[in-house]
Amino acid sequence: MAKPHADHIPTLINVAHDEWSSSYRSHDEADHYPIARQAIIGLSVLGSIPAEELERLDALAIGTTDPGLRYAIFELLVKRGGPPLQERLLDRACSPSRAAVRRAAAHAILNRSEDLDTAIVGKIDSELLATRIPGVASRLMLTVGLRATDEDIVSISRLLAARPKRRVLLLVAIWITRETRPELSKSLEPLMPLHHPAIAWLRSGPSTEGDDSLVSDLGDAAVCSEVLSWLNPAQAKV
Known part of the structure; x- marks a missing residue:
């Protein structure tokens, strides 16, 4: 072209x-x-x-x-x-x-x-993240981690920590900020349940593939599976 x-x-x-x-496409394509x-x-x-x-x-x-x-x-x-x-x-x-x-x-x-305009980033709040389908919530949480202010990320994370069905999204926030904002990432870890094995797993890379049992106490099964699809090593994101 x-x-x-x-x-x-x-x-x-x-x-x-x-x-x-x-x-020509087949019926299921x-x-x-x-x-x-x-x-x-x-x-x-x-x-x-x-x-x-x-x-x-x-x-x-x-x-x-x-x-x-x-x-x-x-x-x-x-x-x-x-x-x-x-x-x-x-x-x-x-x-x-x-x-x-x-x-x-x-x-x-x-x-x-x-x-994204900063005003649009500001519209992504904990209520959206706690109530939208897993494939949307995970991507919006990643967007927050990339673009929101430290203050907003902490505020959103604290509110999600109080939502038993969506606490697993905290792992996304910790993971996406750990290289660009390591101090912020570390400050989010105490919002997780004390000594939770997923924190040690994240700190390892993750270098191994986490399974459902690692995060099953952090949210609904569908949300946990979605989060693992992002955090597990060498998985294609689509």
Whole structure:
């Protein structure tokens, strides 16, 4: 693809709606539209995209049957949409809808967390983290750990420590801050149950794979499994 120019935006938006695929999908497979995905890559390198075109892309993301295309658009909306579309994606991640759409929105927020307006980061509070589906809560907790202030991370962590079904999210906060903010990470450890083995496991790397029994007393099984999928070594995150 030639280097995109702002004059190409309308064409790229139209191409993003292309549903050509190189193969037929089976009944249980998702669609894959390579031409449309390339158009989003082209749009992503442009400095700005008109608001009305971003709205067209948002509508496409909701309607497409290609999950990879949906996710690429969501990332573009976080990157280029500013606070209004960032807030919309946060609302989408946290509101009742298809689980795949909610997770994709949350993952885009996480992967483009450096582009988030601070006001959007501030909207991620302990109530959201305690009540949203595991795949969303884990990604938002990681976003908090990457972007929130030390004070906000401590405040959110203290409130989660009082939620028996979601205490396991504290491990995410401890893990994601340990390299960039080690003093903060260490200060969160006492919020965990005294001498909990998961702390020693985290300090080890983790170098071994933790199982459900390691964290089963820290939350619901689904949330614990989700957290382990992030913390266990060498697991692909999607």
